Amino acid sequence: MPKVFITGLGFITSIGNDAAAVTQSLRELRHGMVVYPPFQKADCPVKIAAPVKDFDTDSPDPEDWTYPECYRVRREVLRSMGPNAFYAWCAMRQAIEDARLAEDDISNEDTGLYAASGGSPHLFGHLLNKMHDQGVMRCSPMGIVAAISGTVNFNLVAQFRIKGASTGFSSACASSSHALGFARDEIALGRQKRMFVVGAEDGNTDSILPFAGMRALSLQTDPALASRPFDAARDGFVGTGGAAVVVLESEDEAARRGARPYCEVAGWGQASDGHNVAISHPEGHGLAAAMTRALRSAALEPAAIDYVNAHATSTPIGDISEAHALRAVFGPSGARPLVSSTKALTGHGLSLAGALETGICALALRDGFVPGSAHITQLDPACADLNIPRETLEKQITRVLNNSSGFGGANVAIVLKKS
Amino acid sequence: MTDSANNNPSKDDSSKNTAGTTPPLPTQTQENDEAALRESLKRCSPVTVEAALAFRVTRDPAFVPAIVIGIVERFVEPDLRSKLKGGADDVRLIDDLGIDSLTMMEIVILVEEVLQVQINNDELRNLRSIGEVKVFIDCKLRGVPPPAPARFLPIEQIAAVMPMQPPFLFLNEASVGASGAEGKYKITGDEFFLQGHFKGNPVMPASMMLEALGQLAVLALVEGIIPSEDGLAVDPATIYFTSCEGVRCHRICRPGDLLSLSVKPKRAKMPLATFEGQIRVGQEKAVVVEEITLTFGYAGAPAAGTAPVENTTATALETTDSAATAPANS
Numbered sequence: 192m193p194k195v196f197i198t199g200l201g202f203i204t205s206i207g208n209d210a211a212a213v214t215q216s217l218r219e220l221r222h223g224m225v226v227y228p229p230f231q232k233a234d235c236p237v238k239i240a241a242p243v244k245d246f247d248t249d250s251p252d253p254e255d256w257t258y259p260e261c262y263r264v265r266r267e268v269l270r271s272m273g274p275n276a277f278y279a280w281c282a283m284r285q286a287i288e289d290a291r292l293a294e295d296d297i298s299n300e301d302t303g304l305y306a307a308s309g310g311s312p313h314l315f316g317h318l319l320n321k322m323h324d325q326g327v328m329r330c331s332p333m334g335i336v337a338a339i340s341g342t343v344n345f346n347l348v349a350q351f352r353i354k355g356a357s358t359g360f361s362s363a364c365a366s367s368s369h370a371l372g373f374a375r376d377e378i379a380l381g382r383q384k385r386m387f388v389v390g391a392e393d394g395n396t397d398s399i400l401p402f403a404g405m406r407a408l409s410l411q412t413d414p415a416l417a418s419r420p421f422d423a424a425r426d427g428f429v430g431t432g433g434a435a436v437v438v439l440e441s442e443d444e445a446a447r448r449g450a451r452p453y454c455e456v457a458g459w460g461q462a463s464d465g466h467n468v469a470i471s472h473p474e475g476h477g478l479a480a481a482m483t484r485a486l487r488s489a490a491l492e493p494a495a496i497d498y499v500n501a502h503a504t505s506t507p508i509g510d511i512s513e514a515h516a517l518r519a520v521f522g523p524s525g526a527r528p529l530v531s532s533t534k535a536l537t538g539h540g541l542s543l544a545g546a547l548e549t550g551i552c553a554l555a556l557r558d559g560f561v562p563g564s565a566h567i568t569q570l571d572p573a574c575a576d577l578n579i580p581r582e583t584l585e586k587q588i589t590r591v592l593n594n595s596s597g598f599g600g601a602n603v604a605i606v607l608k609k610s
Numbered sequence: 611m612t613d614s615a616n617n618n619p620s621k622d623d624s625s626k627n628t629a630g631t632t633p634p635l636p637t638q639t640q641e642n643d644e645a646a647l648r649e650s651l652k653r654c655s656p657v658t659v660e661a662a663l664a665f666r667v668t669r670d671p672a673f674v675p676a677i678v679i680g681i682v683e684r685f686v687e688p689d690l691r692s693k694l695k696g697g698a699d700d701v702r703l704i705d706d707l708g709i710d711s712l713t714m715m716e717i718v719i720l721v722e723e724v725l726q727v728q729i730n731n732d733e734l735r736n737l738r739s740i741g742e743v744k745v746f747i748d749c750k751l752r753g754v755p756p757p758a759p760a761r762f763l764p765i766e767q768i769a770a771v772m773p774m775q776p777p778f779l780f781l782n783e784a785s786v787g788a789s790g791a792e793g794k795y796k797i798t799g800d801e802f803f804l805q806g807h808f809k810g811n812p813v814m815p816a817s818m819m820l821e822a823l824g825q826l827a828v829l830a831l832v833e834g835i836i837p838s839e840d841g842l843a844v845d846p847a848t849i850y851f852t853s854c855e856g857v858r859c860h861r862i863c864r865p866g867d868l869l870s871l872s873v874k875p876k877r878a879k880m881p882l883a884t885f886e887g888q889i890r891v892g893q894e895k896a897v898v899v900e901e902i903t904l905t906f907g908y909a910g911a912p913a914a915g916t917a918p919v920e921n922t923t924a925t926a927l928e929t930t931d932s933a934a935t936a937p938a939n940s
Binding site for chain 1: 715
């Protein structure tokens with residue numbers, strides 16, 4: 192099968208709005224959490240979020256938004272976007288520039304786009320409120336395409352004139368990892384030469400706070416302590432938004448263009464827990480199976496993996512479940528890869544997570560570092576056997592595994608290899 | 611999602627106006643209405659906002675043009691807004707202002723909200739120019755039926771109904787309404803008559819521009835712009851040119867120019883129909899004709915009383931060509 196490479200990245204995140212800023216934050220363990228003003232209400236126990244910086248997309252009217260001047264865009268482009276699609280549009284521009292793609296490289300039948308987002312709950316709420324308050328015919332004609340869960344692929348495919356395969360993925364927090372896995376297959380099977388993979392979420396009151404009801408969000412008031420994957424005192428995740436775009440290309444296409452790949456997407460695997468609609472399998476069975484399949488797909492033994500970017504969101508149950516899965520996969524061979532959760536810095540971006548963390552792993556492979564797992568004061572004894580660096584290590588690694596788990600027990604593992 | 615909606619700050623804010631058990635005082639309601647209207651029109655010009663506020667009080671249709679133009683202007687990209695200046699009613703929403711069907715929906719929703727009218731999808735489809743939009747809204751507010759919408763004809767439909775055919779058909783598209791017809795013709799440079807007109811200097815002959823206007827008048831007749839007698843339809847085979855008066859050429863037209871043609875009926879009774887017409891290129895006047903008269907008959911009716919002068923419009927037009935072919939500024 193032809194090899195598949197990552198040749199471009201784009202980031203709009205709580206820890207930086209380009210690859211350089213994200214890398215610097217990872218190296219310095221600089222987190223993106225803040226005391227988030229919209230949450231500061233007496234009836235809201237959640238106080239912390241990890242918003243995208245330099246963008247104000249709170250208004251349901253995109254013409255009210257403020258954002259960096261370099262992304263200035265015509266109204267007719269902006270009008271059909273929620274915050275998630277606009278973040279993705281900005282990240283897409285970066286990724287295209289990073290991969291040095293010409294217009295002809297983007298708009299042709301051999302180039303596709305897979306995207307993941309949960310839609311824009313805020314815009315959807317606004318649309319429905321307006322419909323109920325002012326009548327059916329007062330709904331914005333753009334409301335639906337800007338709000339429903341396919342909004343990111345609708346907008347990007349149209350705006351960037353994508354002609355190849357395109358669709359949206361919906362497996363909650365595993366969505367963009369699924370998108371990446373299937374995009375890799377499109378290229379590996381010879382169906383496409385190039386794929387854009389996009390993860391994007393709004394990261395505002397309406398996309399984050401509904402998780403409060405299921406007690407999944409951290410109630411910490413100190414931004415530096417709010418997200419603590421693997422810490423004994425972790426109490427939930429911190430919501431974020433933003434977008435990450437990963438450009439995948441076939442080996443031939445990368446060579447033809449003279450592209451300098453970040454790394455190879457060597458394999459991937461997925462498996463389901465078949466257990467609970469919202470809770471990970473307590474023994475991490477599904478995630479372990481996904482990792483095993485990913486390793487088999489990449490033809491690698493567990494001991495070959497240097498670093499695992501864990502899904503670990505900082506919830507009490509989820510992190511332990513993943514620790515069990517890691518133990519099941521790596522323990523028998525005695526392998527002890529470095530394990531960290533960069534969500535301690537970025538927050539958890541739901542559909543964004545898989546693409547963002549794959550991008551982080553690609554940066555780590557290219558630049559020779561292992562992101563530390565921040566904010567651990569007291570390691571949970573249940574994770575004591577994991578090889579968790581508390582600080583970022585300057586270390587050249589060659590093989591990385593990235594985990595994602597979503598509602599319904601959907602698990603995806605992706606193996607990246609230094610090229 | 612329910613919890614989320616209850617926590618939504620914007621919802622909390624919007625519910626302030628209706629909170630409590632005491633009904634708001636009339637002045638408060640007025641103030642709230644005005645504030646809501648200003649919010650809806652926040653990206654429109656002050657003139658538009660003031661016209662809308664005045665309209666809410668007086669219901670005077672005289673404010674409608676300023677409101678409608680102001681709302682259209684708000685949705686037009688800044689670099690195209692100059693086309694709306696000067697009150698040109700024939701500025702077209704799609705071709706001239708780049709307004710697509712979804713933007714049209716946004717415009718309609720805002721117009722509906724400001725003028726408190728309801729506009730149906732069917733009524734929208736044929737509104738192609740600013741003038742048509744203004745007339746339509748005015749009729750809507752006055753409670754009278756809007757004029758029949760202009761019918762748009764692409765080149766295929768024009769060719770299907772016209773006696774003239776390529777390479778002697780100088781309309782790329784047209785729309786025919788109750789008050790006249792509009793058409794477009796782009797001079798490609800490949801036209802046969804440019805080969806010798808002039809040597810090394812291709813200029814569309816004025817006679818051909820009059821021919822194009824005459825063809826638009828023919829199309830207007832064929833499409834029934836003249837109220838039919840006894841339900842009879844105009845027979846295309848009976849239409850011929852008879853006369854042309856008051857022709858003035860203002861501009862040389864060359865390959866690449868897009869001619870915007872328009873004709874309006876001045877008087878009509880079988881067998882004669884007289885039109886005024888003009889051609890513009892962008893905002894520049896190219897040709898003005900005070901009167902083009904055609905003769906016509908109805909299908910199945912007795913033959914027209916006036917014999918046709920010539921067999922084709924072009925041949926007949928040659929009789930007035932000596933003045934018309936000279937470039938206006940030569």
